Amino acid sequence: MPAPRLRSRSLRKVFRRVPGGRTSIHYKRKKHKQARCGNCGALLKGVPRELPYKMRSMAKTKKRPERPFGGVLCSRCMRRTIIDKFRQ
Amino acid sequence: MIEIGRVVVKVAGRDAGKKGVIIGILDDKFVLVDGETRRRKANILHIEPLNQVIKIEKNASHEAVAKALEELGIKARQTKPKPKTQKPKAKRKTPEQLRKLKEEKRKLMDIFKPKKKEEAQEIKETTLEDKAGLAEAKEEKHEHGHKEHKERKEAKPNEKKVPKKTTPKKNE
Structure with missing residues (x-):
């Protein structure tokens, strides 16, 4: 039985084959x-x-x-916004 | 729409949203652009033409473009070359300089060392004396242990004085 803090699903399980032959569970943080x-x-x-x-x-x-709005807007939306701004 | 001297906005890439002028037409897809943007080849699809046209020569230099764009209130991109900072070269010191340095160091040493020595010596002397005194006292104690009570009484006052002096110094 894992430790109580590990029984939540906020951590992700990673099954690792250990040198001894058994598989052990490693608990790792989830990616966003x-x-x-x-x-x-x-x-x-x-x-x-x-x-x-x-x-x-x-x-x-x-x-x-x-580029402007990099990481916020996709390239299509970014182009759209710039063109709209200059066309008015 | 696409002609030399047309003011355009770049729509894609890291120069997106920056204005420039078409300087040259390379083929049916690509043009040369300069101005706020970098001087670069640009796909026509990545350009948004505006309703302004400037008189400019084909393949005009960046300075000419900058002058022409100033009238429209557009500042051309200026890449300032980094001011050349000369790295301080490590020069070999001449033997005379080395001598001077050594002398200075010695002076400093002379200023600092002897004090420490004196202090250290004083402390050492006191401690040694104390130790010696203690040792003597101990020896005396041992000696007295074997001797009679009368002699002890005579010796005790001397013994007591010595340890009293030593103990506070140790604490210091």
Whole structure:
């Protein structure tokens, strides 16, 4: 029986084959959901799905696309907003 | 719509939302753009033409583009070359300089060392004396242990004085 704190489903189970031959369960943090566009809800590309400690060690340029609204809007919505702004 | 001198907005990439001018037309898909954006080849689909046209030569230099765009109130991109900072080169010191440095160091040592030595010596002397006194006292104690009571009484006052002096110094 696992420890009571591990019986919640807030941690994810990872089955690992141990050198002794048995499989042991490792409990690990879950990753957050994939980033989505704030306008249309499409999945964003170029935004990594990593645990906070890994995100912290990453460069800013690796965490989102290098363009206006990068990491917030998808490229389609971004283009749409810019064109709308200049066309009025 | 797409002609040399047309003011455009880039719609895709990291220059998205920045204005520029078409300087050249490369083929039916690509044009050359310069201005707020980087001077670059751009797909026509990644450009939004505006209703302004500037008189500009084909393949005009970036400075000419900047001048032409100033009238429209658009500041062209300026890439300032980083000011060249010379790294301090580690030069070998001449023997004279080394000598001077050594002398300075010695002076400093002379200023600091002897004090410490004196203090240390004083402390050592006191401690040694104390130790010696204690040792003597102990020896005396041992000696007295074997001797008669009368001699002890005579010796005791001397013994008592010595440890009293030593104990506070130790605490210090």
